[in-house]
Amino acid sequence: MDAEFWHSRWAQNRIGFHLDEVNPMLTQYWPAVNATREEVVLVPMCGKSEDLTWLAQKHDNVVGIELSDIAVRAFFAEHFYTPMVTALGNGQTLYNFDEISIYCGDYFTTQIDPVDVVYDRAALIAMPETLRRQYADKLLSMVKPGGRILLITLDYPQHEMDGPPFSVPAEEVEALFSGCQVRRLARDEKDETHPRRQQGITRFAEEAWLIEVK
Template sequence: MQEDWLKRWEEGRIGFHRDSVHPTLVRHWPTLGVAPGSKVLVPMCGKSLDMRWLAEKQHPVLGIELSMLALEQFVSEGSGDVARYQHTGFSVMRQGNIELWCGDFFHFHIQQAAEVGAFYDRAALIALPEATRQRYAFHMAQLVPPGTPGLLISLARPEPHGPPFNVTSDEVQRLFAPNFTITHLGDGEVEPNGFQESAWALVRRGPIES
């Protein structure tokens, strides 16, 4: 799977990338009550312009991405100096208040996420095959502390094959309900290709909540 993802970036097969900020982020992020200045974790971030929108809202951003090519494109398309360093197996770039960690999301650990106060997933869960999505949901629960809010965008599509993969509402509930409270924020319009996005507000539950 990793090899296919890297090859997509090398060949420019990145139809999932949006040339504008996702309207669902703009519509629903303000409703989450994320504290000003909270660092936002963006797993499998690609070169998403959504990170710049979050940064403009005064949120430090921590993006994690497997493809260095994606991250190099992101900083080259931005402005400002870029600092580069290595941290526990990751190559890290910083531009303004955006940190970009190049490496495997599943190798990113809680010690590195200590300051995370919110998260945003528009293209991570739906990029993973079914067998990996359970691992992803559990890893997210391990990374973020109790009370952490997040915005998840899932995708339903006529064919199950991907990426992006079909992730039903029932699956979102099954994956995240053990560790998060879940609120369905709404569904987007059905696109001509049959795709339909859904927005979810998640909050990491504490150890004594049920």
């Protein structure tokens, strides 16, 4: 993962990947995860996502991991939260406010207690192909046996657009999580009015997956 690339995107406010509202796929498909309020939810590469606040309304412990301190500080400032800030060493910092904790640092070196549930909208698709196996292995190492992952991916002809976000087709999702039970919940094929299609991409779909860790 090119850390400088993401630091520069946040520094320049080039964050087209950020949604100003809760992701509709989260609200629609989160019930499939069947998570209790007490279960710990992990959001890798969370940015300043509104999804964090939505999840925190339903769960007592929501944990984010984010590389950019600009994104983390913006999240708390925009919600008028004053977090407790703890330096953890190795260049990592923990921000905590009520139900939400965000570890600011490199995803691949962040150490957390195993979680029950994961919501990934923008992490796997931010990874170039060369890092996806490492990303998935690290993610699975942070999930308890019996844990569940709600994964949102994109599927489009990769040669028609430079990532990120990258295309991660069904066969790759199934290969990355081959030791788990993998089920596609939905495929939303975008029509010609979608901004990506208007940029000349011939096919563009968003997919939701439920992955159950054995």
